[in-house]
Amino acid sequence: MNDSKWDDRTIAAASSSVIIIGALLYYWAGEVQSTIELLELAYGSLKFFNNPMVF
């Protein structure tokens, strides 16, 4: 890991990639969770996320 390898552009690229991947994982995980909750409401009591609406 010498200086020439980790220059300005590389750090910016690596960190922005991490930010983008992290943000998108967070977003899609939320979508998956809300979809499963809707399916729980529709089809039965799977109770994956302790949804109080599901009995």
Next chain:
Amino acid sequence: MLVSGYYSWNWLEATHVLTLMMSIGSLFIIDFRMLGWVLPDVSATAIADRLHKPMIIGFSIMFITGILLVYAKPVENVQSLWFRIKMILLVLAFINAWVFNSRMRAADGTWDSARVAPKPLRTGAIISLCLWCGVVAMGRFIPYDWVDCPKVSNTALLWASGCVEQLNAL
């Protein structure tokens, strides 16, 4: 079941549309390469060979989801003018792809690193681009009701859309 289930229709349709990026995306890159628009300094047959796999995977997914979509709404699709044109264009596109492929195999490798492919292959690429644009456009038209059976009175259109009941009533 497929139409009424929560999200199942949407998932199928979204998969069908998003796989466009894989199937038509790879196909158009191959066609564009033949026309010299992308990657002109890379061997044309290498591009065609290597992108063949993702393209076939993409088209297989499109085919399966497409059949399920038709299966879910059979009457709407079979009696749709757009669906019928789309199927004809698909058949033409596959014939064109087959001709294109055999021409590419038959041609000797001398043109391989040329910026543009020989004329017959370029023609094939342009036909392929037009046909697939037509297929996508027709697919997009299917949900619209401009020429749905109850709305049409023109006999030729009724015949082309296969509106049996309306034709019998005439």
Next chain:
Amino acid sequence: MLSSFLSNYRNVASLAFIVLAVVLVEFFEVRAAIYPSLLPFFEWLKYSSWIGYLGITYGSVYATVQAGHLISMAIIGGTVLVTDLRLLGVLLKNIPSETITKGTHQCFKYSLSVSIATGIFCAAGVADKVYYMPVFWIKMLALLAGSGFMFFIKQPLLNSRPHSEIGPWTLRMLAVASIFIWFTVAATGRWIGFS
């Protein structure tokens, strides 16, 4: 000290500034404050602009432009997949990734321009609906982030030196982030039609 850091790390500093700006915008609820003032623009787009008029009046024109939007999306997908799967070492391994990156970028730029132009037309026809859809705003955010990432971060780095001089994990993360964000732009776009 600070000025030498800024001159040596211009990209990092800009990125940090953008991230900080996003955090501040959320923290001070600037977004919620701006949001109502955007409604007149979206209403104008649908009811008073000529593209809105064209889209509402002629369904066939609207559907054709949508088809154009889909085709340009497919081409964006094709270029992104080819470029990024090459960076990941999945496809076209015997062709240098520098060649692929340079050779597909022009095509990517053209298809992105077409899809943005057709996308504005599509949005104008349903502007009063998309304004209220979170998924539309997420798509716009992803589009903005994806374009910025592509033109100011990914391409400058990949064009600045041979790819063997860039760490393999950096390349992989660039490729995954790029595929992921353009997939999100396309998928959220499809969802606008369903909501």
